[in-house]
Amino acid sequence: MAHVQSSNKILIAGGGIAGLATALTLHRLGLKSVTVLEQASSLRVTGASLTIWDNGWRALDALGVGDSLRRKHTQLKRIDTLSTTSGLTKSIDLQDHDVRCVLRKELLQTLAQALPANTIRFGSKISAIHQRQDNSSIATLDDGSQISPKVIIGCDGVNSTVAKWLGFGSPKFAGRSTFLGLGSFPQGHHFEPTTFQIWGDGLRAGFAPCNERDALWFLTRKSLPRDAKISYDANILQEEAQQLAEGLGSKEIMEVIKRSVPSSLSLAILKYRYLWPFLAGKAHKGNVTVAGDAMHPMTPDLGQGGALALEDSIILGKCLAEVDLDKSLEIEVALNKYVEKRKKRVFGMGVGSSISGIVQSGSWWLPKLIREKVVFNKLSPKMLRHTEYDCGTLPTLS
Numbered sequence: 001m002a003h004v005q006s007s008n009k010i011l012i013a014g015g016g017i018a019g020l021a022t023a024l025t026l027h028r029l030g031l032k033s034v035t036v037l038e039q040a041s042s043l044r045v046t047g048a049s050l051t052i053w054d055n056g057w058r059a060l061d062a063l064g065v066g067d068s069l070r071r072k073h074t075q076l077k078r079i080d081t082l083s084t085t086s087g088l089t090k091s092i093d094l095q096d097h098d099v100r101c102v103l104r105k106e107l108l109q110t111l112a113q114a115l116p117a118n119t120i121r122f123g124s125k126i127s128a129i130h131q132r133q134d135n136s137s138i139a140t141l142d143d144g145s146q147i148s149p150k151v152i153i154g155c156d157g158v159n160s161t162v163a164k165w166l167g168f169g170s171p172k173f174a175g176r177s178t179f180l181g182l183g184s185f186p187q188g189h190h191f192e193p194t195t196f197q198i199w200g201d202g203l204r205a206g207f208a209p210c211n212e213r214d215a216l217w218f219l220t221r222k223s224l225p226r227d228a229k230i231s232y233d234a235n236i237l238q239e240e241a242q243q244l245a246e247g248l249g250s251k252e253i254m255e256v257i258k259r260s261v262p263s264s265l266s267l268a269i270l271k272y273r274y275l276w277p278f279l280a281g282k283a284h285k286g287n288v289t290v291a292g293d294a295m296h297p298m299t300p301d302l303g304q305g306g307a308l309a310l311e312d313s314i315i316l317g318k319c320l321a322e323v324d325l326d327k328s329l330e331i332e333v334a335l336n337k338y339v340e341k342r343k344k345r346v347f348g349m350g351v352g353s354s355i356s357g358i359v360q361s362g363s364w365w366l367p368k369l370i371r372e373k374v375v376f377n378k379l380s381p382k383m384l385r386h387t388e389y390d391c392g393t394l395p396t397l398s
């Protein structure tokens with residue numbers, strides 16, 4: 001057996017939104033001994049953008065990075081939704097909300113830059129976890145080395161090794177795939193600060209400006225067997241998205257897709273996990289827990305996965321900061337408290353996202369009927385109540 005290195009550190013697996021935000025929360029709470037292990041060789045600077053709603057901005061403000069990100073991204077004032085079935089458009093006023101499409105690269109770089117140097121160890125993958133008789137856990141890395149830290153936090157995304165070890169089942173396929181990309185307008189675009197969506201028959205699409213030069217677009221259709229093969233081929237993705245968007249009759253979406261930056265293009269096969277086992281309390285064991293998509297992979301139909309990861313990080317950090325990390329029983333109490341605090345919220349959002357996706361994109365008669373006769377008529381700011389959640393503040397860094 002390899003030499004096990006004991007460490008007084010908190011070990012975070014994964015340097016995505018959840019991992020970096022958790023490390024920053026712990027840093028701001030004075031817990032300095034934190035390492036983020038990221039399997040990739042650098043931060044993920046490819047990819048497009050994600051919509052951050054009020055609840056996500058509260059978390060970013062708590063982390064001290066809200067204002068610098070706000071300055072770089074356009075505040076959206078309205079959601080316009082067009083139904084291709086009825087030809088009608090409905091608007092939701094966003095004046096009372098803080099909603100922006102944030103470039104993923106900007107978000108990750110901002111979080112990473114706020115961390116002390118050398119917090120992130122790139123090219124380090126956690127491949128397994130073992131529990132010892134005293135309930136402490138050992139993380140085994142890809143290179144065979146082993147670490148026994150104070151706490152292990154799995155922020156390792158939808159296919160999380162840590163979640164599997166905790167006993168979570170594999171995420172399920174939602175049956176839909178989403179094309180995502182960033183249209184680039186070096187001379188500036190002419191779009192209003194509005195997010196525009198089209199609800200079609202089995203097809204949903206939309207776009208919104210991120211800043212003065214970039215606009216996010218998305219397009220969701222039924223998953224096809226070839227999706228896994230084409231998901232990283234920028235040319236195929238752009239071509240297929242253009243073909244699908246043609247039928248929607250929006251010149252603006254066509255223009256944004258046409259101007260896609262190749263490195264921003266992706267096709268995500270949407271996944272979610274039934275969270276019933278989570279209600280039975282498997283989200284922590286000994287000194288191990290999970291946050292972000294590792295805990296609650298969900299479809300992006302409410303645009304909330306990233307914001308929930310930010311909320312998780314603040315709540316988890318606060319629970320850990322309250323206890324003596326030299327006492328394993330206290331760590332278990334802290335992790336239990338964190339999971340209890342998150343259960344209702346993430347369960348509700350996961351179910352809400354799935355239902356919202358089926359209603360917005362379903363092509364069979366029942367979702368179509370609900371979409372056209374009920375939901376479309378009731379579109380209003382009341383549907384955004386889930387964005388009112390406040391994860392609280394953190395002490396200001398001196």
Ligand SMILES: Cc1cc2nc3c(=O)[nH]c(=O)nc-3n(C[C@H](O)[C@H](O)[C@H](O)COP(=O)(O)OP(=O)(O)OC[C@H]3O[C@@H](n4cnc5c(N)ncnc54)[C@H](O)[C@@H]3O)c2cc1C
Pocket residue numbers: 013014015016017018019037038039040044049050051052124125126127155156157158160161178180268291292293294300303304305306307308309
């Ligand atoms: C099409 C689409 C659109 C979306 N739109 C929105 C939106 O508008 N708004 C929103 O809030 N959310 C949105 N989301 C959800 C959001 O992207 C995710 O919820 C968010 O990225 C989760 O962050 P995370 O850090 O938990 O996981 P990830 O971003 O997946 O990060 C996990 C990290 O862990 C690393 N890793 C994995 N395994 C290991 C390991 N064993 N050891 C070490 N490192 C490891 C990975 O390399 C990665 O860097 C969308 C998702 C999709 C698919």
